[in-house]
Structures are given as structure tokens and as C-alpha cells.
Amino acid sequence: MQVLIAEDDRASRRLLEKAVASLGYEVISVDDGLAAWNVLRQNDVRLVIADWEMPNMNGLSLCRRIRAGVLPRYVFVILLTSKTSREDIIEGLEAGADDYLTKPFNRAELSARLRTGLRVVELELELQAKNEILEDLNTRLERMALTDPLMEVGNRRGLYDTLDRLHGPTDNSDCGYSLIMVDVDHFKFYNDTYGHAAGDSALKNVSSAIKRCLRSNDGVFRYGGEEIVVYLPSADIDAASEVANRLCKAVSELGIPHTSSSTQVLTISCGVASRPRHSNEKQSWEDILSLADGALYEAKTAGRNRVAVA
Numbered sequence: 001m002q003v004l005i006a007e008d009d010r011a012s013r014r015l016l017e018k019a020v021a022s023l024g025y026e027v028i029s030v031d032d033g034l035a036a037w038n039v040l041r042q043n044d045v046r047l048v049i050a051d052w053e054m055p056n057m058n059g060l061s062l063c064r065r066i067r068a069g070v071l072p073r074y075v076f077v078i079l080l081t082s083k084t085s086r087e088d089i090i091e092g093l094e095a096g097a098d099d100y101l102t103k104p105f106n107r108a109e110l111s112a113r114l115r116t117g118l119r120v121v122e123l124e125l126e127l128q129a130k131n132e133i134l135e136d137l138n139t140r141l142e143r144m145a146l147t148d149p150l151m152e153v154g155n156r157r158g159l160y161d162t163l164d165r166l167h168g169p170t171d172n173s174d175c176g177y178s179l180i181m182v183d184v185d186h187f188k189f190y191n192d193t194y195g196h197a198a199g200d201s202a203l204k205n206v207s208s209a210i211k212r213c214l215r216s217n218d219g220v221f222r223y224g225g226e227e228i229v230v231y232l233p234s235a236d237i238d239a240a241s242e243v244a245n246r247l248c249k250a251v252s253e254l255g256i257p258h259t260s261s262s263t264q265v266l267t268i269s270c271g272v273a274s275r276p277r278h279s280n281e282k283q284s285w286e287d288i289l290s291l292a293d294g295a296l297y298e299a300k301t302a303g304r305n306r307v308a309v310a
């Protein structure tokens, strides 16, 4: 562990350097407060012994600067002083010193005070490492909470979060988007015929095929059992229905056998709805979603494996 010594008196500095080094610490030493501050800004030094009276920046000002919060880590400061009055010591502690050492220093006392500092620094390092682990876990949990593990797309909460965030006020010219509500045709029959494991695997293949048809900034979300919602930012109704037709084609081309289907393969139906740019209507995203759902119903009643537009 490195210890920064800031002391203008040459003899006293030499004594300190020797004593600190003999206790097993690596020593960096400077002869004024400003030089000490420059070392702290550029190096990951966490233990400081600073003299009170120094040119350029005294020990108290150095303490205050260390505590001002610019440094990304905790620095343990021992103030070195020939002042022994209670008021002086309080002033030093209030400036942000963690501890103090009176001159001439006693080696055993120096050793004990440095050990205290080391303990504090090590605790802080440990805490920092634990915080990093927690932050990482939080990010993963957040992602998990918004993801569907089977389809590896967003879940319903992820959809709601996205729409809450991106729906925007009606006078925003960039908030136009389209939604495609997708449903796998006769999926209950598929599960009944081929079993749930095959059903899961079919859903996975369908969602992969859908993802392959989309741009990287489009959103895919599992809405329910075999229902998927596709979010297309800044796509108008024509562009969106074109995408929906591509989705239908891509899924039927997977050629997943399905005897209850008129085409003998697994297919999807799509309902498309748009929120136009410069929309003056007071539509909520729930309204758009419900329009897409209505269109999906039309696609189903019109014979499935097709696209209907709201």
C-alpha cells in the first residue's frame, strides 16, 4: 500500500519516510500541499500523512480539497501537527482529517494510526467490489424482468415499458410508429397434436424467424402464449403491413408441419395499426394496441395466414 507524505520540513520528512518505509509501506513524498494534491489527482493513493503547516497549500486546505468529492475514492488522511490544543485538533478533524499525529511522532503510534487507515481503505475497497457485483446483478435482473426466456424477446412488461417511453406527446413529429400484433394460427391444435415440447420449440422458431425479418431498432415482445407484438419505430401503415406480410411468408416458409392448418404448415396472422406522425388525435398506446388486436381478429376471421390493417 502506498503512503503519501507531505511535509515541508526536510529533516522531519526524512524521518517519516524512513519510519513509514520500515513499516512495509511504499512511500511517495512531497514538500507542499499542492504537490500532494497533484499526486492524489494522478495516482490511486489512499493513505496520506500531511503536515499542518506547509507552503502553497497547508494540511487543512489539502484535507478540505480531498473531502470536496473530486476524487473517485476514499483517501485516509493523518494530519501531522505540533499543535496539541483541543481546539486545533477539532479544527483538523473538521477539515476532514481522519486522524492526527503530534510532532515529534512516536513510531509505535505512527504504526497504529497507519494500520487504522489501512483497515478503512481495505473495507472501502471490499465495499466497492461488492457494489460492482450488485450493480451487475441488478442489470441482469432488470434485463431478465423484461425478457421472455423461451422466445428470447421482450415480454409484456418490456412492451409496456417501451410504449410508455416512446409513445410521446401528439405534437412530437417523431413519435409515429406501428404495431403488428402476431398470433400463431391454430396453436392449441398444434400443442394437442404434437405436444407442449414441440409447441415450445415451434414458438422459438417462429420468434427467431420474425426477428430475422426486422431491423435492429425494431422491438419484438411476447404478449401472451402464442401472441407476439412487433414495434416498428417511425414506420407508417404501408411500411408496417409490408413488414407483416414478410413475417407471414417467413413463418410459413419455415415449413413446420401442422396437419390442422389448411396449408399443412404452421402459419401466423397479423393485425397492423399505426400511430401517424403529427397525429392530432388523443390516442394512447393502449388504443393503438387495441386497434392492432382488432385487425388481428379480422385476419383470423378472413381465413388466417394473412395480414389485416386497422
Ligand SMILES: [Mg+2]
Pocket (backbone or CB within 6 Å): 007, 008, 009, 051, 052, 053, 054
Ligand atoms: Mg511544516
